[in-house]
Structure formats: structure tokens, C-alpha cells
Amino acid sequence: MTTLVLVERVAPGPFxxxxxxLGREVVRGFRGAPPGALCAGRVTNLADAADxxxxxxxxxxxxxxxxxxxxxxAAGPAGILAEQLADDLRRFGPVRRVLGGSGLDVExxxxxxxxxxxxxxxxxAAALHLSRRSAERRLASARDWLGVATNTEAxxxxxxxLS
Numbered sequence: 086m087t088t089l090v091l092v093e094r095v096a097p098g099p100f101x102x103x104x105x106x107l108g109r110e111v112v113r114g115f116r117g118a119p120p121g122a123l124c125a126g127r128v129t130n131l132a133d134a135a136d137x138x139x140x141x142x143x144x145x146x147x148x149x150x151x152x153x154x155x156x157x158x159a160a161g162p163a164g165i166l167a168e169q170l171a172d173d174l175r176r177f178g179p180v181r182r183v184l185g186g187s188g189l190d191v192e193x194x195x196x197x198x199x200x201x202x203x204x205x206x207x208x209x210a211a212a213l214h215l216s217r218r219s220a221e222r223r224l225a226s227a228r229d230w231l232g233v234a235t236n237t238e239a240x241x242x243x244x245x246x247l248s
Contacts, residue, residue, distance in 0.1 A: 115133070128151050196210070197240050206224065
């Protein structure tokens, strides 16, 4: 599945950092993106948004930070650029939107990735130099944010965006 993440009013997005830490090569910018690449960058106007859509149409995954403050005047009232881009991206697949700094942090994503690889919570915590209790708290926050009840469900939901 193509990775489509729209990050609003966050700099830099937690998914951008997570993608790099979990072994995904991140290409900066969207213009001329190779198929299968995970491209990341900031969108401040409609021309940037068009580059994102073209990258996805060409087979790239994207992590987009929408800078509405810079977009004012170019796309109308605040929120319009993000809404328009989200609508365009939904034609290609599900879009994960991260608003106002919410979302999964790098450690939560790394924990979920290690669980997906078959490690226990304790082993995953040790691999990341976290206490088991810290790992459990991060996983609980991730489950809450994702709207799921179990670590297995969280792994399945995040796997579709990070694989």
C-alpha cells in the first residue's frame, strides 16, 4: 500500500522521522520522485500540492507537511490547502492526517515495528533502551491515538502506512 501521510501545523512531522528510523529511505521533495520512493517535504502553495499529487500518481509514497501560514492568500482561508490536498490524495488510497502535533512518536512507531517483527514488548523495549513500563505507556498512547484496543491491532494499522 502506498504511504500517504498529511501533516498539518507540525515541523518536522513525526512520521518523517519514523520513516527514516524504521529503515525507509526518505527522498526530500516531490518533483521527479521515483516510483516506490517515500518522498517528504513541505507544501506552501498550490504548485507544491500539484507536485505531491504527481509524485503519488507516479507511484511514490508521501509524507507532506502543510504549512497553512505560508499558504494564506495562495489557497484561501486557513485549512483549504490541506483539505484540497487530502481530497486529491484520497483518490490514490487512504490518507493518514496528523493534526496540530498529534500522532505517533518515533519510539512508539519503532516499538510497533519491532512487535511486527515478532519481538515481545520487553525485548522491543530493551532494544530501544526503554524500560518496559515506558514502552507500555508509549504503546498505550499509540493504541489510544489509533483507536484500537490491542498491540496487535496497532501493529496491523501502522504496518499499512509504514511498509
